[in-house]
Amino acid sequence: MGKTLLSTHGLKAFYGDAQALFGIDFHLDEGEVVAIIGANGAGKSTLLKSLTGLVAVPAPAVCLHGQPIGGLPPGEIVRRGLAMVPEGRRLFPSLSVEENLRMGALAGRQGPWTLERLFQMFPILKEKRRNPSGALSGGQQQMVAIGRALMSNPQILLCDELSLGLAPIVIREIYAALPTFTAEGLTVVVVEQDVSLAQQVSQRVVCLQEGVVSLEGRSNALTREQISEAYFGLS
Numbered sequence: 406m407g408k409t410l411l412s413t414h415g416l417k418a419f420y421g422d423a424q425a426l427f428g429i430d431f432h433l434d435e436g437e438v439v440a441i442i443g444a445n446g447a448g449k450s451t452l453l454k455s456l457t458g459l460v461a462v463p464a465p466a467v468c469l470h471g472q473p474i475g476g477l478p479p480g481e482i483v484r485r486g487l488a489m490v491p492e493g494r495r496l497f498p499s500l501s502v503e504e505n506l507r508m509g510a511l512a513g514r515q516g517p518w519t520l521e522r523l524f525q526m527f528p529i530l531k532e533k534r535r536n537p538s539g540a541l542s543g544g545q546q547q548m549v550a551i552g553r554a555l556m557s558n559p560q561i562l563l564c565d566e567l568s569l570g571l572a573p574i575v576i577r578e579i580y581a582a583l584p585t586f587t588a589e590g591l592t593v594v595v596v597e598q599d600v601s602l603a604q605q606v607s608q609r610v611v612c613l614q615e616g617v618v619s620l621e622g623r624s625n626a627l628t629r630e631q632i633s634e635a636y637f638g639l640s
């Protein structure tokens with residue numbers, strides 16, 4: 406595994422007076438796939454939003470290559486190489502597949518990910534490139550959301566609940582693309598509700614519980630008991 410790309414240091418996050426994260430120390434090494442798991446409301450989305458500037462945090466609480474990036478505007482964070490696939494996809498439904506994909510390149514960087522490269526990976530998107538994205542199936546829309554994030558040519562891809570509302574066969578198809586991303590040098594974070602899927606697709610699992618890290622370890626070494634305890638707080 407490579408050197409540390411991204412790190413958080415005692416990261417706290419608030420929505421007004423309500424605190425959602427209570428001092429998270431997290432790191433991401435070059436080339437790895439990390440899965441973040443945890444029950445509803447544990448703070449998984451808030452952690453991703455803190456990394457990408459969607460939730461304001463103090464500058465030194467998030468570092469990229471050792472440089473503080475906490476609280477920078479989201480567009481600046483995209484230019485520095487972080488891209489997010491948001492929960493619920495958030496496409497522009499009346500715009501075509503191709504227009505949604507091109508949107509991702511606007512704020513981004515140069516790199517291997519182009520429309521043609523994405524169409525190779527997800528051929529169905531080439532077929533439907535002129536269709537409104539809102540007319541696609543849920544799985545196809547998720548491919549567009551992933552493609553839009555890749556079009557900014559990130560170093561780090563942050564995926565929030567890719568599997569939400571999708572059929573198991575579609576979920577497998579989408580996760581099957583992850584090795585292609587890492588082969589291109591990407592580092593990937595997936596937030597995933599399905600714990601065994603999270604373990605299968607990642608090298609490392611981080612479990613959050615009520616805004617703190619309750620467990621962290623190699624995906625293939627963690628036992629069901631350890632995870633249940635960290636997930637639900639059972640003891």
Ligand code: ATP
Pocket residue numbers: 420423424425443444445446447448449450451452
């Ligand atoms: P889920 O699986 O339901 O998406 P999560 O682990 O991603 O859960 P978060 O969405 O990060 O959890 O929520 C963490 C805490 O912050 C919860 O207590 C939630 O109620 C609160 N929270 C999240 N978004 C907001 C918001 N916009 N305003 C106020 N509180 C919020």
